[in-house]
Amino acid sequence: MISPIHALLMARYNHWQNGLLYEAADALDDKQRNEDRGAFFGSLHTTLAHILWADRVWMNRFAGTPATVLSDDQGKGLAYQDWQTLKTDRATFDETILGWAHDLDEAWLEADFTWWNTTRTRKSTQPAWRLVAHFFNHQTHHRGQAHALLTAFGSATESTDLLVTPADVS
Template structure:
């Protein structure tokens, strides 16, 4: 089950994968990033936007960071400027990693109650399950982005955790 070591490892992985995917996506034109590729959220751009929105809403619930604007239905339009997104994503990945380093080990015990706009009601779930949701959600949608990037001719890095570069292990 998730603990401080798990969240620190996954925060490092999140940072690595986002750097890899965004470098690959940045090699494409805006039109290529925004092209409907038949994915759940249509495009590379919209899927990256949804991931970022999801990260922000979960970290708001976990750590009290600012909530993203809009609800889940607005999540695919969250990126307004590619250049600003690249800066904001990098900064937020650092926020996730700092939280992982600073979180009290006791935080993982107990439940979290929040209102889910996705299903329109209040929910209460164990924090350990919700931490897994944060990182699983990222990984799931980043896999879609990786496939779209590869199909577009971009070259993102490997995605296997054991192959994470050493430079991320010291963060």
């Protein structure tokens, strides 16, 4: 089982890594960010949008933040198409995740958690700690894809290693 301290570390890591990726992606133009490069979600922009979309889905389930809608289409919908809005929304939502992680407790993580899939066709129950681990793993997985896309454009970010997360990240 993961602990509240682990979740907070991962929220801090998420915040730090997103800042680095968005800074590197900001140096590209819209055409480059939106070019289909064969990633699972096609482009760098859509990959980053998907991460935010999924974070919003899970935070709605975990903390009751505003829900996404089907037309958001896993980050491909209209709400995610403008680069400046995506950057601002990402930074703001990282603060939401940090606040949630600061308030997590062992009892919540140890309990079973029941949720519906995004189309509300399947209800599932698993231990909350496992879902929180999935939440952070999903971010890391797709950020790795975004990092590879940036590298292919000749762009680079700082290290992506968890162990070098700066101590001063919220």
